[in-house]
Amino acid sequence: MNATSRSAVIRQPQDAETIGAGKPVSVRLLIDSNEAGGSSSTVEVTMARGADGATPHYHTLSDELFYVADGELQVMAGDKIVTVGAGGALVVPKFMPHAFGAAPDSSARLLIALTPGVERHDYFHFLERLAQGQATPADIDQAQKDYDNYFLDAPQWWAERNANRA
Template identity: 25%
Template sequence: MNNIVDTKTDYFNDVLENRATVIVPDEGEQLLLKDIEFTLKVTSEMSNDQLGVYKITLNPMAIGAKLHYHRFMDETFIVDKGELTIQVGEQVFKAGKGAIVYVPRFTPHGFQNDTEEKVELTLLFNPSQKREGFFRGLQETLSEEPIDPKKYLKLYNKYDSFPVDTSNMIPKRD
C-alpha cells in the first residue's frame, strides 16, 4: 500500500489569516517594582519575537536603567507624559511629552525621571528577544535586599543588555 499524500502547495497566492490583537489601555500583564511599573502590551509570543511594546511608568526620581547597550535589538522610547531624562552616549536629553528617542543597537543609553512628577512612556524593542523575561527577572532581582550584582549582571546579559560600567549598573541613586 502506498502512503503518499498528494499536497498541493500554492506558491503564487498569499494565505490570509486574522492574527491581530487589540489591546485596550488598561490591558496587559503588570509588573510592579518599587519605583517603576511595567505593563506588557505586545509580547514576544504575540509577535514571534519581532516586536515588544511595553508601557513604563517611572515614579518621581526613579531610575529606569543606567548606561547600557544592546547587541541584537533596537529600542525606541515614546514619552507619553512628563519629562524623561535620557542619556545617549555622553549626551543627556530632556524628552517631554510626544518626544521619540530611537536607540539603535550598540548605542549606550540610560534613562530616568529627574522630576517630582510621574513619567509615562511607551517602550518598543525590535526584535523583542523575549524581553518579558527580562522584566520579570528584574522584578525579582530588584526586590531583593541587598541586590546581588552578579545576579543582576547575569539577567542583563541573558537578555541582550550590557552595562557600560559594571561598578555602576544597579538602577539606584547614589
C-alpha cells in the same frame, strides 16, 4: 509570507500584567516578541517624579524606541543627555549606551518598543526577583546574555542624575 498569514496581536488594558504597581517605577508588560512573531517587544513604564528608570546599558540585537506619553523623560543616548517632553520620541540604535529616568521635576509615562523583538517580559520578572532577593547579583551575567541587556559604567549619567538631586 503574505500579510494575511499572521494575526494582529491585541492586548487589552486590563489584560496587561503590571510589575511594581504602587512603587516609584512600574512596568506594564504589553506585547512580547514571542507573541508578535519576533517583530517587537513592548512595555509601558511609569515613573514617579525624578525616579530612575534603567541604568546605563546597551542592546546588541535591537533598536529601542521611546515614546513619552506624559511628563518628561531624561535620557542618556551615547554621549548626550537630553530631556524629552510629552509627545516626543527617540530611537536608540543597538550597541548605543543609554539610560533613562523621569526628569528631576517631573514624572513620566512612556512606551518602549524593541525592534526586532527579544523576549523582554521575563527580564522584568528577573529584575523583580532580584529586588526581592530571589535572584542574586551573580545571576546578572547570565541574565544580560539571556535578555540582551548589557550593563556598563557611565559616570556622566550618574553625575547628571545626582546633580539634579542636590
